[in-house]
Amino acid sequence: MPRRALASLSFALAALLLFVPALCAQPAKLIAQKIAPGVWFLPGDSSQGYCNNIVIEMKDYLIVVDANYPGRALELVKQIAQLSPKPVRFVFDTHAHRDHAYGNIVWTRAGATTFAYQGVLDEMDRYEPARWLATAAEREDVRALDLHDAPRPQLVFRRSPFILKDSTREVRFYFFGWAHTRGDGFVWLPRERVLCTGDAAVNGPRNKLWDANLANWPRVLARALALQPLHVLPGHGDAGGPEILLGQKLFLEDLCAAIRQQIAVGKSLSQITPALPLRDRNWIPADLSSDFAIAYAEFTQHKPAGDIPHQWQ
Numbered sequence: 001m002p003r004r005a006l007a008s009l010s011f012a013l014a015a016l017l018l019f020v021p022a023l024c025a026q027p028a029k030l031i032a033q034k035i036a037p038g039v040w041f042l043p044g045d046s047s048q049g050y051c052n053n054i055v056i057e058m059k060d061y062l063i064v065v066d067a068n069y070p071g072r073a074l075e076l077v078k079q080i081a082q083l084s085p086k087p088v089r090f091v092f093d094t095h096a097h098r099d100h101a102y103g104n105i106v107w108t109r110a111g112a113t114t115f116a117y118q119g120v121l122d123e124m125d126r127y128e129p130a131r132w133l134a135t136a137a138e139r140e141d142v143r144a145l146d147l148h149d150a151p152r153p154q155l156v157f158r159r160s161p162f163i164l165k166d167s168t169r170e171v172r173f174y175f176f177g178w179a180h181t182r183g184d185g186f187v188w189l190p191r192e193r194v195l196c197t198g199d200a201a202v203n204g205p206r207n208k209l210w211d212a213n214l215a216n217w218p219r220v221l222a223r224a225l226a227l228q229p230l231h232v233l234p235g236h237g238d239a240g241g242p243e244i245l246l247g248q249k250l251f252l253e254d255l256c257a258a259i260r261q262q263i264a265v266g267k268s269l270s271q272i273t274p275a276l277p278l279r280d281r282n283w284i285p286a287d288l289s290s291d292f293a294i295a296y297a298e299f300t301q302h303k304p305a306g307d308i309p310h311q312w313q
């Protein structure tokens with residue numbers, strides 16, 4: 001090869017070597033939907049099991065709703081500056097489930113304070129470290145933290161609502177009762193009429209009922225609806241409006257009514273064939289058998305499903 005061609009080839013290679021690390025260092029673009037000024041909805045990649053996040057900008061700092069899994073928390077810690085240069089001061093766990101709370105330690109290492117309603121801590125004390133250890137066996141992002149228990153929220157509140165307020169915004173953190181879990185927290189922005197629901201309301205066939213109180217859950221959603229939100233930001237599925245709360249509530253009411261009716265006519269679990277109305281189609285999973293079994297257990301044992309010994313699946 002002529003010397004000039006060789007020189008230009010090695011120059012091209014050197015340029016490539018310089019360029020590749022620069023490409024790798026560039027954090028991916030954060031996908032964020034602006035809901036109101038300083039309020040962003042960050043859809044979670046469901047193929048990774050991630051929940052949705054919400055970022056709320058205050059005068060001097062940011063609030064992040066849900067810690068998510070550690071893998072997503074690490075991404076967000078790097079990417080959140082794309083929304084605002086302010087530091088993340090608070091991360092609110094809407095509930096104790098792994099896809100909402102296991103990233104807690106990532107945020108605290110990045111300088112934030114994690115917090116939740118007292119019921120989240122109680123729920124973790126009830127179910128951990130068994131769930132953490134089972135999840136670490138199947139997920140690299142959890143295993144990589146090399147912990148033997150779920151990191152708890154650092155602060156808890158017992159009186160609802162807990163309020164964060166400054167000259168720019170008020171944010172209320174509500175507990176309305178036992179629904180999806182014993183500790184479901186809602187985040188409410190009264191001026192912007194934005195409500196973050198965690199998994200107390202999901203948009204789509206993504207409900208997990210094992211830890212729930214099915215009979216009480218619709219009452220909790222009625223209290224959330226009474227706030228009259230314009231924007232409803234669920235724990236999973238697309239953002240929308242109050243129709244998410246209403247649809248979730250009707251699905252649960254219809255599920256409970258159908259199962260109760262089958263129990264009333266003496267059907268055993270293997271015999272029940274309840275049908276749910278068409279209006280619930282957005283929330284009906286392909287296989288309803290575990291939802292039926294959970295509801296059947298709650299209404300035949302006369303206590304919340306979450307109070308009946310069960311394994312997370």
Ligand SMILES: [Zn+2]
Pocket residue numbers: 095097180199208
């Ligand atoms: Zn959940």
